[in-house]
Amino acid sequence: MTLAAPETxxxxxxxxxxxxSGLRIVVGPPDAERAIVEDVSFAIEPGRTLALIGESGxxxxxxxxxxxxxxxxxxxxxxxxxxxxxxxVDLMDGKALRGLRGxxxxxxxxxAAAAFNPSRTIMAQVIEPLLVHRLASRKExxxxxxxxxxxxxxxxxxxIGERYPHQLSGGQLQRLMAAxxxxxxxxxxxxxxxxxxxxxTTQVEVLKAFKAAIAESGATxxxxxxxxxxxxxxxxxxxxxxxxxxxxxxxxxxxxxxxxDPYTRALLAAADHGGLTRxxxxxxxxxxxxxIDGLSAGYGKIRDGRPExxxxxxxxxxxxxxxxxxxIGESGxxxxxxxxxVAGLVPLADGEVLLDGTPLPAxxxxxxREQFRKVQLVFQHxxxxxxxxxxxxxxxxxxxxxxxxxxxxxxQKRVAELLDLIQLPAATAARNIRALSGGQxxxxxxxxxxxxxxxxxxxxxxxSALDTIVGQAILELIDSLRRDLGIAVMFxxxxxxxxxxxxxxxxVLYGGRAVESATCAAFARGPHHPYTRLLLESVPxxxxxxxxxxxxxxxxxxLPLNREICRFEPRCVSAIRGRCNCEAPPLRQSQGHGQxxxxxxxxxxxxxxxx
Amino acid sequence: xxxxxxxxxxxxxxxxxxxxLVCFWLLAALAGPLLAPxxxxxxxxxxxxxxxxxxxxxxxxxxxxxxxxxxxxxARYTVFLGLGAALLASVTGTSLALVAAVHKGxxxxxxxxxxxxxxxxxxxxxALVMVAAFGSSLWLLLLIAAVTYVPGNxxxxxxxxxxxxxxxxxxxARAQGETPIRIALGEILPNMLxxxxxxxxxRFVFIVLLLSGLSFLGLGVQPPHADLGxxxxxxxxxxxxxxxxxxxxALAIATLTVGANLLIHALKKGKTx
Numbered sequence: 001m002t003l004a005a006p007e008t009x010x011x012x013x014x015x016x017x018x019x020x021s022g023l024r025i026v027v028g029p030p031d032a033e034r035a036i037v038e039d040v041s042f043a044i045e046p047g048r049t050l051a052l053i054g055e056s057g058x059x060x061x062x063x064x065x066x067x068x069x070x071x072x073x074x075x076x077x078x079x080x081x082x083x084x085x086x087x088x089v090d091l092m093d094g095k096a097l098r099g100l101r102g103x104x105x106x107x108x109x110x111x112a113a114a115a116f117n118p119s120r121t122i123m124a125q126v127i128e129p130l131l132v133h134r135l136a137s138r139k140e141x142x143x144x145x146x147x148x149x150x151x152x153x154x155x156x157x158x159x160i161g162e163r164y165p166h167q168l169s170g171g172q173l174q175r176l177m178a179a180x181x182x183x184x185x186x187x188x189x190x191x192x193x194x195x196x197x198x199x200x201t202t203q204v205e206v207l208k209a210f211k212a213a214i215a216e217s218g219a220t221x222x223x224x225x226x227x228x229x230x231x232x233x234x235x236x237x238x239x240x241x242x243x244x245x246x247x248x249x250x251x252x253x254x255x256x257x258x259x260x261d262p263y264t265r266a267l268l269a270a271a272d273h274g275g276l277t278r279x280x281x282x283x284x285x286x287x288x289x290x291x292i293d294g295l296s297a298g299y300g301k302i303r304d305g306r307p308e309x310x311x312x313x314x315x316x317x318x319x320x321x322x323x324x325x326x327x328i329g330e331s332g333x334x335x336x337x338x339x340x341x342v343a344g345l346v347p348l349a350d351g352e353v354l355l356d357g358t359p360l361p362a363x364x365x366x367x368x369r370e371q372f373r374k375v376q377l378v379f380q381h382x383x384x385x386x387x388x389x390x391x392x393x394x395x396x397x398x399x400x401x402x403x404x405x406x407x408x409x410x411x412q413k414r415v416a417e418l419l420d421l422i423q424l425p426a427a428t429a430a431r432n433i434r435a436l437s438g439g440q441x442x443x444x445x446x447x448x449x450x451x452x453x454x455x456x457x458x459x460x461x462x463x464s465a466l467d468t469i470v471g472q473a474i475l476e477l478i479d480s481l482r483r484d485l486g487i488a489v490m491f492x493x494x495x496x497x498x499x500x501x502x503x504x505x506x507x508v509l510y511g512g513r514a515v516e517s518a519t520c521a522a523f524a525r526g527p528h529h530p531y532t533r534l535l536l537e538s539v540p541x542x543x544x545x546x547x548x549x550x551x552x553x554x555x556x557x558x559l560p561l562n563r564e565i566c567r568f569e570p571r572c573v574s575a576i577r578g579r580c581n582c583e584a585p586p587l588r589q590s591q592g593h594g595q596x597x598x599x600x601x602x603x604x605x606x607x608x609x610x611x
Numbered sequence: 612x613x614x615x616x617x618x619x620x621x622x623x624x625x626x627x628x629x630x631x632l633v634c635f636w637l638l639a640a641l642a643g644p645l646l647a648p649x650x651x652x653x654x655x656x657x658x659x660x661x662x663x664x665x666x667x668x669x670x671x672x673x674x675x676x677x678x679x680x681x682x683x684x685x686a687r688y689t690v691f692l693g694l695g696a697a698l699l700a701s702v703t704g705t706s707l708a709l710v711a712a713v714h715k716g717x718x719x720x721x722x723x724x725x726x727x728x729x730x731x732x733x734x735x736x737x738a739l740v741m742v743a744a745f746g747s748s749l750w751l752l753l754l755i756a757a758v759t760y761v762p763g764n765x766x767x768x769x770x771x772x773x774x775x776x777x778x779x780x781x782x783x784a785r786a787q788g789e790t791p792i793r794i795a796l797g798e799i800l801p802n803m804l805x806x807x808x809x810x811x812x813x814r815f816v817f818i819v820l821l822l823s824g825l826s827f828l829g830l831g832v833q834p835p836h837a838d839l840g841x842x843x844x845x846x847x848x849x850x851x852x853x854x855x856x857x858x859x860x861a862l863a864i865a866t867l868t869v870g871a872n873l874l875i876h877a878l879k880k881g882k883t884x
Contacts, residue, residue, distance in 0.1 A: 343786045364785060372788035385779040389801040402787060452787070 016046030016187040016220040022080035037244040049221040051235035055467040059244035068105045069097045102129040106181035110193040112173035116165040123161030148179045152209040171202035189221040199330035200538040228271035229540035233547040270468040286320035295351035305350035322486040326499030329509035373403040376454035380461035382441035393429035399451040439470035511567030522597035529599040626877020632870025640690035643683030652835025660854035670855040688838035696756035697815040704764030709795040712772035730762035812872040
């Protein structure tokens with residue numbers, strides 16, 4: 001990447017040429033301002049893609065938005081120059097900016113579900129930029145939109161525009177938002193974490209569509225992302241940021257291949273999941289703590305062991321003392337419902353949940369104080385799981401008083417110990433929960449569950465809302481607690497690579513059924529259920545050629561109407577016609593290894609192939 | 612006292628003004644009858660709507676009574692009756708809302724439909740029937756005003772409480788085996804206080820208006836006593852002359868309600884900062 005020194009013979013500015021130099025963005029009143037972006041310079045050649053990477057708070061989104069002349073409320077572009085196609089964006093007034101945005105610079109946000117107006121059709125919203133800027137008639141605009149829908153490989157491009165946002169999936173909405181950005185043929189596209197909220201299998205399709213669309217439109221792109229393997233697929237150039245300052249810049253190959261800055265190296269190490277240090281544990285005798293047998297659960301009235309809206313069906317799971325069990329699945333697989341059933345928040349319709357050999361009562365009313373204490377839930381979003389009016393000390397003291405009757409000075413002492421355990425200073429106890437960062441909140445969230453001295457810790461996607469490095473630290477913390485305190489952990493995640501390195505047993509859920517379950521060792525050996533294989537193949541790799549080589553998975557979507565047959569059948573590339581779509585899949589067991597490895601599939605072991 | 616001063620200092624300027632006005636009217640309500648220069652119903656001036664003078668600080672009213680004395684007595688009714696009824700309405704409405712939000716299901720249904728029934732009864736007609744049945748008394752007025760404004764507060768409180776009851780921290784508390792009372796008071800209520808305080812300020816203004824309306828119909832505070840609202844009403848004909856008899860009680864209501872709202876607003880800000 002050339003840094004901000006335009007060569008003299010190249011005075012003719014080209015469409016799509018982006019030049020930023022000495023950018024400084026500040027927050028706060030003029031007399032007490034604080035720079036959140038300081039002295040950032042870069043240039044992007046037309047048609048190239050620059051990725052901005054770094055942790056949250058590194059200023060990557062702020063810089064991306066400044067290219068559209070936008071600063072979030074409270075922030076100001078205080079210095080430096082921003083040129084898009086030869087024009088100074090930082091000098092533009094409101095009217096000029098309105099002409100720029102949506103026409104020459106377009107933005108694709110993280111959450112498409114929140115960015116679409118739920119009460120208008122997709123078409124009305126996608127063609128809006130063209131109509132607002134009077135670039136085309138309604139008819140032309142709609143024709144252009146349909147062409148873009150087709151190029152983004154959206155299903156039924158002719159009619160998808162007539163639908164409303166709630167009728168479409170997250171991955172489809174994300175692509176439709178890209179369609180909205182592409183429709184005016186902008187010279188600069190800004191992608192702000194566009195696939196972070198998606199499942200891995202969906203992410204692959206969306207990334208492919210984006211990459212093709214960027215190449216076809218010829219636009220320059222800025223791609224903001226904290227997921228480095230994704231960056232490796234999308235970017236030509238990389239800019240590494242920390243606390244609003246440039247750490248390293250260069251071409252993708254150089255920065256990822258031979259990182260010069262220690263921070264870049266730390267990021268790369270965290271992205272490589274092998275970085276999680278986990279001692280290989282000797283295969284020991286399993287003392288069962290939690291045993292789930294033939295569990296069915298869901299929402300609505302329960303009749304004859306079947307709820308009105310069934311979510312989980314016939315799920316069995318074993319978790320020994322001090323073991324970590326991973327439950328993997330994408331959104332809608334029922335993994336959170338499973339956590340809630342064990343915690344007693346969702347009544348089970350059929351089957352049994354045994355804790356220490358005694359069945360857990362189906363609803364909260366029947367549980368004893370001890371049972372409440374033994375099972376502790378850690379929620380995904382610490383923001384909503386911790387009451388915002390309370391201080392850290394109050395939050396941690398409550399379970400102590402409730403479960404152990406510890407109050408007063410003894411409780412304060414214990415709170416300090418807990419804070420020490422999660423590596424936060426003791427003074428944090430007096431702070432309001434709102435004053436903490438995301439990672440600190442998640443630690444408090446964890447400490448509150450530990451305060452009860454549980455035997456089973458259910459962690460529901462505890463790291464997915466966090467940055468790679470912070471998430472890594474939380475994972476290591478949970479793992480060390482499991483080892484030191486002997487707490488069993490049920491680890492629920494959509495991230496198969498984390499679960500693999502972290503857990504003793506693995507269960508893969510799809511459409512509410514356990515399609516595969518195995519011990520970690522057996523899982524490593526394979527063979528795998530076709531869905532598990534798809535999951536494994538969908539995890540982005542650091543190899544830039546990965547996206548192009550990963551097979552297209554545009555088989556059907558959704559779950560089959562017939563609840564008896566394999567739930568994955570509509571999406572399965574190796575489904576056997578006449579068998580998979582007619583009969584219930586048998587529960588198969590791997591032979592020979594003496595390992596506990598089961599999966600639900602018509603294919604025999606040989607057909608699935610061991611690694 | 613030092614505690615009070617440090618509290619006052621912690622408020623922003625508008626909050627301090629609000630606090631001053633509220634304290635002023637509380638003192639007036641408490642000590643007013645002792646300070647009043649004349650008896651509340653005494654006809655002391657031969658002229659009506661006379662302007663401010665050394666003898667009658669705020670002039671005289673439409674019957675030649677001393678406005679200052681009537682104002683000091685009237686403040687007592689408005690402050691205590693209005694504030695009391697507003698508090699009673701809010702506490703009752705919010706308690707019912709918490710019960711409905713924590714238990715949901717049929718409990719919520721029964722309480723909500725009862726409130727809908729209550730809200731459909733016109734407040735003035737309700738007051739008329741109650742006064743006709745039991746005779747006018749201060750306690751009855753308090754009760755009428757409170758009952759009239761319970762459903763409104765209930766609806767707002769229920770909407771907020773239902774939202775909060777779906778939060779993860781409430782789910783967590785349930786999974787800990789916390790009692791419903793503890794969940795309602797310890798987890799949900801603290802997060803509702805700010806909007807509820809704003810609602811309380813609003814209800815207080817409504818109740819002052821309701822009481823003056825009732826007094827106009829002869830159902831409210833009985834003559835010769837009058838609350839601030841009825842002072843405005845009874846002297847309405849003085850408006851053409853710009854008589855202090857109407858301006859003074861109107862200003863009194865304004866300063867009291869604005870003061871109360873400024874204070875509440877400042878409390879909200881102080882808490883979130």
